[in-house]
Amino acid sequence: MSLAQTLWNENADLAAAALEHPFVLGIGDGSLPREAFAAYIAQDAFFLDGFARAYALALAHSPDRESRDSFAELLTGVREELRLHDRYAARWGIDLERVQPTQTTSAYLDFLLDRASLAGVGLTCAAMTPCMRLYAHLGHSLAGRTAEPYTEWVQTYADPAFRQLVATLEQLLDQHATDVHDTQTTYRRAMELELAFFDEALADPRSNMTTTRPPD
Amino acid sequence: MCSQGEAWRRATRHPFLEGVRRGTLRKGTFEAWLAQDNLFVGDLLWFQARLLARAPRYAQRVLAEGALALVDELAWFDEQATQLALDLEVERLPATRAYLTLLERLDAEPFEPASTGLWTLERVYLEAWSFAAPAPPPYDVFVEHWTTPKFRAYVDELAALADPSHVNIVAAVLAAEVAFWEAALA
Numbered sequence: 564m565s566l567a568q569t570l571w572n573e574n575a576d577l578a579a580a581a582l583e584h585p586f587v588l589g590i591g592d593g594s595l596p597r598e599a600f601a602a603y604i605a606q607d608a609f610f611l612d613g614f615a616r617a618y619a620l621a622l623a624h625s626p627d628r629e630s631r632d633s634f635a636e637l638l639t640g641v642r643e644e645l646r647l648h649d650r651y652a653a654r655w656g657i658d659l660e661r662v663q664p665t666q667t668t669s670a671y672l673d674f675l676l677d678r679a680s681l682a683g684v685g686l687t688c689a690a691m692t693p694c695m696r697l698y699a700h701l702g703h704s705l706a707g708r709t710a711e712p713y714t715e716w717v718q719t720y721a722d723p724a725f726r727q728l729v730a731t732l733e734q735l736l737d738q739h740a741t742d743v744h745d746t747q748t749t750y751r752r753a754m755e756l757e758l759a760f761f762d763e764a765l766a767d768p769r770s771n772m773t774t775t776r777p778p779d
Numbered sequence: 780m781c782s783q784g785e786a787w788r789r790a791t792r793h794p795f796l797e798g799v800r801r802g803t804l805r806k807g808t809f810e811a812w813l814a815q816d817n818l819f820v821g822d823l824l825w826f827q828a829r830l831l832a833r834a835p836r837y838a839q840r841v842l843a844e845g846a847l848a849l850v851d852e853l854a855w856f857d858e859q860a861t862q863l864a865l866d867l868e869v870e871r872l873p874a875t876r877a878y879l880t881l882l883e884r885l886d887a888e889p890f891e892p893a894s895t896g897l898w899t900l901e902r903v904y905l906e907a908w909s910f911a912a913p914a915p916p917p918y919d920v921f922v923e924h925w926t927t928p929k930f931r932a933y934v935d936e937l938a939a940l941a942d943p944s945h946v947n948i949v950a951a952v953l954a955a956e957v958a959f960w961e962a963a964l965a
Contacts, residue, residue: 615839616832622846623828628853631824635850642843679832 567733577754586761593710603764605662608648613672617679667763671756685739693753786953791906793960802915812963817856824849826882874962898941899952
């Protein structure tokens, strides 16, 4: 079994907790308050900006041509996702220029960019893979049984093109991870931060928001 | 920029470029330069991707598109090398190493001087190859590739991120460019 698959299996408890998280359940049946979703989207846009920066660092630090091409593909993918967020933000009345990161978002970004800046391509992949794999898992699990207004969000992550990006990143993880213990620790930490991100989205939506209005 | 006119001229109208335009380079000269330029493009990708990682939002699109274009450029170098039966697995010459050292210095600069350095080197590249156009075979393919309207538009976009009043940065890049052409003729 590949290292990426082993890591995913080792974190099945956190993946299950994410799928049963009230935020995700609320996405699934459409009952999630719109304010909570808007607050989440605002923070996620901030997070994705950092995610794209981490991919840029991984591209800079790629040791061979194949990795370079793969990180270029992933950077292209995340930039497409950022454009999607811009459209979401416009529709949900969020001014991304005015969004400030919450403590949870900052903690996740600090962790991610610390690995991407200092720890080499292997641990950079270990820090980035959980987000991608988890969202593909959530998209796959919720697809076809979601209610409006969140079906479009689910479809983004259920898309085969997104799964392909996950596979690309997991291959890079398998190829570059050297220290298994550090890789496991980094991977699990990222999974925990993903759950914290959902927790916070439900905690106090209004504290995370700048300006919102109901979607059209 | 006017005070640096002579330095710009030397960097963009070098005898190496004259040799390309006239088709008078000694056999192997262009090929040896190409192999060094391939190494440089790899070093530039390192610099530019790291610059992208710390860029303000307004600068991200052009820097990302530029970094991805460098990835494509490296693949294009590989194709050309295959066609010319050229070995790209060479060691950096001193001028190429010195240029990498300059890129490392720029990497440690704040964003604006660093992006001014990036604009300078791309502007030199565009102007230099425009000077070499039109070139005879087998150089025509290369010169056309490095003088496309798309590349010119990219350099114009980079200009918006640059401030030529960082004269020391501009001068350092121009000197590195001249040294790089000189190495090709050595």
